[in-house]
Amino acid sequence: MTVTLEECAAMLKKADYIVILSHQYPDGDTLGAASGLCRALQKMGKHARCECSDEMGARYRFLYTGVVPEQFEPQFIVSVDVADSKLLGRLETVYEGKIHLAIDHHGSHVSFSAFEYVDSAAAATCEILPKLIQLLGVEIDSAIANSLYTGLTTDTGCLRYPNATPATYRTAAFLMEKGADAAEINRVMFDTKSRARIEMERRVMDSMEFFDDGRIAMMEISCRMIEETGALESDLDGLSAIPRQIEGVLVGVTFRQRLDGGYKVSLRTQPPIDAAAICAHFGGGGHRGAAGCAFDASLEEAKKQMLEVIRAQLRLP
Amino acid sequence: MTVTLEECAAMLKKADYIVILSHQYPDGDTLGAASGLCRALQKMGKHARCECSDEMGARYRFLYTGVVPEQFEPQFIVSVDVADSKLLGRLETVYEGKIHLAIDHHGSHVSFSAFEYVDSAAAATCEILPKLIQLLGVEIDSAIANSLYTGLTTDTGCLRYPNATPATYRTAAFLMEKGADAAEINRVMFDTKSRARIEMERRVMDSMEFFDDGRIAMMEISCRMIEETGALESDLDGLSAIPRQIEGVLVGVTFRQRLDGGYKVSLRTQPPIDAAAICAHFGGGGHRGAAGCAFDASLEEAKKQMLEVIRAQLRLP
Numbered sequence: 241m242t243v244t245l246e247e248c249a250a251m252l253k254k255a256d257y258i259v260i261l262s263h264q265y266p267d268g269d270t271l272g273a274a275s276g277l278c279r280a281l282q283k284m285g286k287h288a289r290c291e292c293s294d295e296m297g298a299r300y301r302f303l304y305t306g307v308v309p310e311q312f313e314p315q316f317i318v319s320v321d322v323a324d325s326k327l328l329g330r331l332e333t334v335y336e337g338k339i340h341l342a343i344d345h346h347g348s349h350v351s352f353s354a355f356e357y358v359d360s361a362a363a364a365t366c367e368i369l370p371k372l373i374q375l376l377g378v379e380i381d382s383a384i385a386n387s388l389y390t391g392l393t394t395d396t397g398c399l400r401y402p403n404a405t406p407a408t409y410r411t412a413a414f415l416m417e418k419g420a421d422a423a424e425i426n427r428v429m430f431d432t433k434s435r436a437r438i439e440m441e442r443r444v445m446d447s448m449e450f451f452d453d454g455r456i457a458m459m460e461i462s463c464r465m466i467e468e469t470g471a472l473e474s475d476l477d478g479l480s481a482i483p484r485q486i487e488g489v490l491v492g493v494t495f496r497q498r499l500d501g502g503y504k505v506s507l508r509t510q511p512p513i514d515a516a517a518i519c520a521h522f523g524g525g526g527h528r529g530a531a532g533c534a535f536d537a538s539l540e541e542a543k544k545q546m547l548e549v550i551r552a553q554l555r556l557p
Numbered sequence: 558m559t560v561t562l563e564e565c566a567a568m569l570k571k572a573d574y575i576v577i578l579s580h581q582y583p584d585g586d587t588l589g590a591a592s593g594l595c596r597a598l599q600k601m602g603k604h605a606r607c608e609c610s611d612e613m614g615a616r617y618r619f620l621y622t623g624v625v626p627e628q629f630e631p632q633f634i635v636s637v638d639v640a641d642s643k644l645l646g647r648l649e650t651v652y653e654g655k656i657h658l659a660i661d662h663h664g665s666h667v668s669f670s671a672f673e674y675v676d677s678a679a680a681a682t683c684e685i686l687p688k689l690i691q692l693l694g695v696e697i698d699s700a701i702a703n704s705l706y707t708g709l710t711t712d713t714g715c716l717r718y719p720n721a722t723p724a725t726y727r728t729a730a731f732l733m734e735k736g737a738d739a740a741e742i743n744r745v746m747f748d749t750k751s752r753a754r755i756e757m758e759r760r761v762m763d764s765m766e767f768f769d770d771g772r773i774a775m776m777e778i779s780c781r782m783i784e785e786t787g788a789l790e791s792d793l794d795g796l797s798a799i800p801r802q803i804e805g806v807l808v809g810v811t812f813r814q815r816l817d818g819g820y821k822v823s824l825r826t827q828p829p830i831d832a833a834a835i836c837a838h839f840g841g842g843g844h845r846g847a848a849g850c851a852f853d854a855s856l857e858e859a860k861k862q863m864l865e866v867i868r869a870q871l872r873l874p
Contacts, residue, residue, distance in 0.1 A: 398715050399729075400743035406730035412716075413723035413730070426717035434804045435771060442762040445755060454752060487751045 243341075243355045245368070249375035251341060251355065252281065255316035261339070262292040263322045264329030265473075268394025268429065270321035271296055273343070273365040275303040276387035277320060280378040287312050293329025297474050299428055303387050316340050321365035321391075325352035343368060363403040366391025367411050382419025389420035390429070398430050439469040444479055444494075456550055457483035458543060461496040480506035491518075491550050495539055502536045505546065513553055521549045560658075560672045562685070566692035568658060568672065569598065572633035578656070579609040580639045581646030585711025585746065587638035588613055590660070590682040592620040593704035594637060597695040604629050610646025614791055616745055620704050633657050638682035638708075642669035660685060680720040683708025684728050699736025706737035707746070715747050756786040761796055761811075773867055774800035775860060778813040797823035808835075808867050812856055819853045822863065830870055838866045 243251075252258070260278055262270040274290040281288035289310045296303075317339045323346035325332055325339070342353035345368060347360035362368050366388040373380055380388075392412055396404040399412065416422050433441075440461070447460040461479060465471070476496075483492025492508040505522075508530050509515040515531035522545070524533025535542035560568075569575070577595055579587040591607040598605035606627045613620075634656045640663035642649055642656075659670035662685060664677035679685050683705040690697055697705075709729050713721040716729065733739050750758075757778075764777040778796060782788070793813075800809025809825040822839075825847050826832040832848035839862070841850025852859035 398717050400715050400740065400747060402740035404739065406733045409726045409730035409733065413726035416723045416726065422721065423717065423719035430717060431798075431802050432804055433802050435767075438762060438765070438799075438803055442759060445759040445762075448755075450752075481748070482755075485748050485750050486755050487749055 241355050243357055245357055245372055246375060247355070248341060248343060248357050249372055251316075252318070252372075252376060253284075255340075256286050257312045257315040258286060258288040259314040259317050259335075260288065260290045261317065261319040261322060261328060261331060261335060262290065263319075263327040264293040266292050266294060266296050266300070267321075268300065269364045269366055269391035271300050271303050272387045272389075272391030272394070273320035273369050275307055276366065276369050276373065276384045276391075277318070278307055279381075279384050279387065280373045280376055282308060283378050283381075284376065291331060293331045299432070300390075302428075303390060306383060318343065319353065320369075321345070322352075323348055324350040343372070361405070361407075363401075363405060363408040364391045364395035366395070367408055370411055370414060380415070380418040382421075385415040385418035385420035386425060389415045389422055390425050393422070393426055394429055398426055434472075434475055436469045436471040437475040440465060440471045440475055440479060441482070443469065444482065448483065450489075451547060452551065452554065454486070454488045455490045455554060456493070456547070457486055457489045457491070458493040458495065458546075459483055460539065461494060463497045463499060481508060484508035484510065490554065491515075493543075493546055493550075495542060497539075498534075502534060503539060503542045505533050505535060505542065507531050507533075513550075518546075518549050518553055522546075558672050560674055562674055562689055563692060564672070565658060565660060565674050566689055568633075569635070569689075569693060570601075572657075573603050574629045574632040575603060575605040576631040576634050576652075577605065577607045578634065578636040578639060578645060578648060578652060579607065580636075580644040581610040581648075583609050583611060583613050583617070584638075585617065586681045586683055586708035588617050588620050589704045589706075589708030589711070590637035590686050592624055593683065593686050593690065593701045593708075594635070595624055596698075596701045596704065597690045597693055599625060600695050600698075601693065608648060610648045616749070617707075619745075620707060623700060635660065636670065637686075638662070640665055641667040660689070678722070678724075680718075680722060680725040681708045681712035683712070684725055687728055687731060697732070697735040699738075702732040702735035702737035703742060706732045706739055707742050710739070710743055711746055715743055751789075751792055753786045753788040754792040757782060757788045757792055757796060758799070760786065761799065765800065767806075768864060769868065769871065771803070771805045772807045772871060773810070773864070774803055774806045774808070775810045775812065775863075776800055777856065778811060780814045780816060798825060801825035801827065807871065808832075810863055810867075812859060814856075815851075819851060820856060820859045822850050822852060822859065824848050824850075830867075835863075835866050835870055839863075 260274045262274045278288045278290050287310050318341040319339055320343050325336055339353040342356040344358045345362040345365050349358045359368050369388050443465045444459045449458050480494035490510045490513050494506040496504045507515040514528050516526045519531040519533040522533035526532055577591045579591045595605045595607050604627050635658040636656055637660050656670040659673040661675045662679040662682050666675045676685050686705050760782045761776045766775050797811035807827045807830050811823040813821045824832040831845050833843045836848040836850040839850035843849055
């Protein structure tokens with residue numbers, strides 16, 4: 241059942257012994273929202289803790305500095321930034337059917353809670369939280385502001401993706417006034433790379449090939465690269481954006497080798513090239529600018545087949 | 558003589574046949590401010606044109622789409638984002654002593670005009686311009702908004718440097734409401750790299766060496782790399798930031814080979830390491846986090862000497 245943000249606040253005011261759930265493979269938004277809300281509830285004198293199926297990346301640990309870890313039997317369960325109960329990972333079986341409230345910003349949200357508040361116009365769940373925390377009557381301090389700013393900036397690629405609206409920018413300004421250290425958070429989130437990440441960038445760039453006067457760029461992420469660099473999944477985040485960043489490239493293709501030897505393909509395109517249409521030829525799908533598909537074939541064969549369909553889209557011989 | 562923004566607007570309202578000057582090696586802020594102001598003045602029915610000592614990069618050309626190029630004898634000269642008349646380049650001799658008004662945000666502004674308005678709290682000159690254009694009584698349209706947003710975002714590294722304040726974010730939000738296509742501008746400014754740039758990144762990363770458990774990273778930009786990749790000076794922008802971006806690196810050093818064979822060194826450090834103190838040993842200088850010096854020595858010798866001084870700063874044997 242859909243509720244207003246005022247009703248969310250009323251429920252949380254009445255509740256105690258509250259567990260806050262984040263989604264699996266946690267990102268800055270689900271962790272920032274959880275830690276920000278947990279801090280607010282603890283400031284109200286309530287018992288609250290955060291739970292997540294997976295361990296968080298080291299860069300996110302500061303979000304929980306000073307959050308008191310509490311053990312208790314939960315009486316109220318709220319999820320933040322969880323679009324589907326499947327995304328709770330191993331916590332799905334623990335909490336399925338027991339979640340009171342879901343707060344989310346995904347337009348694709350699939351109902352799984354007794355009550356839900358979904359604002360798909362918000363760029364991040366952390367764009368919703370400042371209003372909620374104010375409705376709770378809690379003063380937003382610098383720790384809460386840092387938590388929420390982190391979610392805002394990571395979900396918008398440092399406010400640069402099309403989902404960032406004037407409201408997102410104004411919320412960011414408000415959080416900075418409440419003490420968020422935007423410059424330091426953005427340095428950690430966007431200007432810091434692991435050794436393995438740098439090593440992966442070097443190797444995928446070494447694998448880059450250009451076709452058709454540089455309008456098509458293809459690169460590979462092999463199991464061997466990952467093994468040799470010791471890269472974690474988080475070190476591979478966004479690598480597939482590299483080919484399309486190159487001037488003149490209309491279609492950027494990344495072939496990620498699977499452990500069974502097949503390839504997962506990520507396609508990124510510039511208008512008017514339709515990535516989803518290209519991937520549909522191979523049983524895949526996605527959006528106009530970003531789509532994916534899979535091949536049970538050698539890299540050479542996968543490249544050849546992709547090139548053929550891409551060239552047809554580019555109307556090249 | 559210092560004037561208020563209201564007085565700037567009054568002067569511009571009275572003026573006609575206006576030339577707007579940008580600084581040499583023009584960036585997004587000086588070009589965005591000039592084109593935004595020029596559009597506003599032309600909308601008022603005034604004669605106005607922009608002048609700059611150097612050609613602008615291809616990525617900035619859209620700022621002038623639809624700006625009518627006008628030839629006339631100037632009656633009023635205004636500079637935007639020019640901190641010192643020296644920075645006018647070859648236009649200095651043309652306009653020195655004739656500039657009526659300077660609008661700028663540099664704290665280091667050196668007076669050179671009859672009247673000046675300098676707001677050093679503004680992250681960019683384009684943070685000042687929306688207020689000025691409103692005082693002129695001109696409705697900010699999407700073309701003006703795109704010009705001004707470009708300056709805001711390029712001068713703040715996509716709103717992520719410490720100079721971006723809540724006011725900067727709010728100005729950005731306002732410009733988006735007036736039609737600025739923030740996502741597209743940020744894609745062009747921050748997510749687009751030339752082939753030569755990608756090639757340079759690959760090569761400098763190949764040259765990277767780590768010392769002292771990864772606390773020191775050193776890399777080289779050789780004349781040969783530049784020649785072989787065809788990189789322009791603009792393709793080298795910010796390369797020296799790469800070593801310090803790596804997790805665990807406290808001191809990042811970039812050795813740029815000079816045509817005469819010597820080396821220009823850029824140092825980037827994390828607190829508490831003082832880059833300026835290290836470079837002072839070699840007759841260089843700069844800030845705590847970023848400094849430079851030069852060596853008339855081989856790369857091996859330069860590295861050896863730098864390592865010695867850096868290790869002393871790191872208090873390592």
